Amino acid sequence: DIQMTQSPSTLSASVGDRVTITCRASQSISNWLAWYQQKPGKAPKLLIYKASSLESGVPSRFSGSGSGTQFTLTISSLQPDDFATYYCQQYNAYSPTWTFGQGTKVEIK
Amino acid sequence: LQLLESGPGLVKPSETLSLTCTVSGGSISINSYYWGWIRQPPGKGLEWIASIYYSGSTYYNPSLKSRVTISVDTSKDQFSLKLSSVTAADTALYYCARHPYSRSAMDVWGQGTTVTVSS
Numbered sequence: 001d002i003q004m005t006q007s008p009s010t011l012s013a014s015v016g017d018r019v020t021i022t023c024r025a026s027q028s029i030s031n032w033l034a035w036y037q038q039k040p041g042k043a044p045k046l047l048i049y050k051a052s053s054l055e056s057g058v059p060s061r062f063s064g065s066g067s068g069t070q071f072t073l074t075i076s077s078l079q080p081d082d083f084a085t086y087y088c089q090q091y092n093a094y095s096p097t098w099t100f101g102q103g104t105k106v107e108i109k
Numbered sequence: 110l111q112l113l114e115s116g117p118g119l120v121k122p123s124e125t126l127s128l129t130c131t132v133s134g135g136s137i138s139i140n141s142y143y144w145g146w147i148r149q150p151p152g153k154g155l156e157w158i159a160s161i162y163y164s165g166s167t168y169y170n171p172s173l174k175s176r177v178t179i180s181v182d183t184s185k186d187q188f189s190l191k192l193s194s195v196t197a198a199d200t201a202l203y204y205c206a207r208h209p210y211s212r213s214a215m216d217v218w219g220q221g222t223t224v225t226v227s228s
Contacts, residue, residue: 001171034214036155043204043218044155050212087155091213096168098145098213100155 002026002092006101012109019075021104023088028068032091035064035073038103039084047086048073075106083108110135112205112219120199120226126192130205130219137186138163141210146179146190148201149221156201160208161188195226 003026013019023033031051036044046055048064051071061076075082088101116128130144137144145160159169159179169177173192181188192199202223206215 032213034212036215038155043206043221044215045218046214046216049214049216053212055216089155089157089214093213096160097170098157098160098208100147100157103154 001097002029002090002099004088004090004099004101006088006104008104009102010105010107012107013078014109015078015080017078017109019078019082019106021073021086021088021106023066023071023073023090023101025069025071025090029090029092031067032093033064033066033071034089034091035062036087036089037082037084038087044087078106082106110207110217112207112217114203114205114219114222116203116222116224118223118225120195120224121228122196122226123194126190126195126199126224126226128190128203128205128222128224130188130190132186132188132207135186136183137181137188138183143168143208143210143213144181144188145206145208145215147204147206147215148199149204150198150201158192158203159190162210197226200224200226 005024033051035048038044052064143160146158176193178191202221204221205219207217208215
């Protein structure tokens with residue numbers, strides 16, 4: 001099974017900060033990596049798919065990068081609406097399964 | 110496209126949890142989509158449970174595979190989840206979601222339904 005390690009688990013930041021969240025896969029997953037934002041009491045919202053493709057309607061301050069085993073979600077200038085929990089999710093194309101990272105909670109500093 | 114989960118909110122230990130996801134505003138038979146179930150225990154992260162491809166192929170989380178069945182009813186635009194021998198550890202918010210093959214990411218989610226396992 002492919003394991004996903006997401007860091008940090010909690011991040012304290014201020015409005016306007018540049019924020020980076022990292023996700024590492026236990027083996028190469030090419031670019032089959034997605035990022036989600038989840039707010040309390042709500043379903044997750046897809047932000048990024050295939051490592052760096054921005055989902056329609058998602059602000060351009062969100063970006064994704066990486067391939068293989070190391071991936072990054074960057075928020076270029078944190079906005080009040082961005083305080084939430086973020087999850088990465090991998091897809092194993094060889095034995096179709098999907099795995100989520102543990103999540104990163106972005107809190108107000 | 111909208112997805113709506115339905116099913117009992119309370120299940121007794123050792124019994125089978127059954128949930129249905131109804132797809133509206135589109136067809137479940139559309140080429141190249143997976144339809145899946147994801148759960149989230151209270152205060153914890155997301156866990157993928159199972160997915161079914163439009164063709165009927167099924168995929169399961171290895172840690173749950175022995176207890177899970179996913180199926181689809183194309184005539185009703187519904188897909189379903191059965192989880193047997195439940196324990197308190199299966200108490201969670203259960204989501205259904207669509208994930209296109211080309212993205213392999215869940216782009217449309219239901220609102221979720223809470224299932225509590227308790228006697």
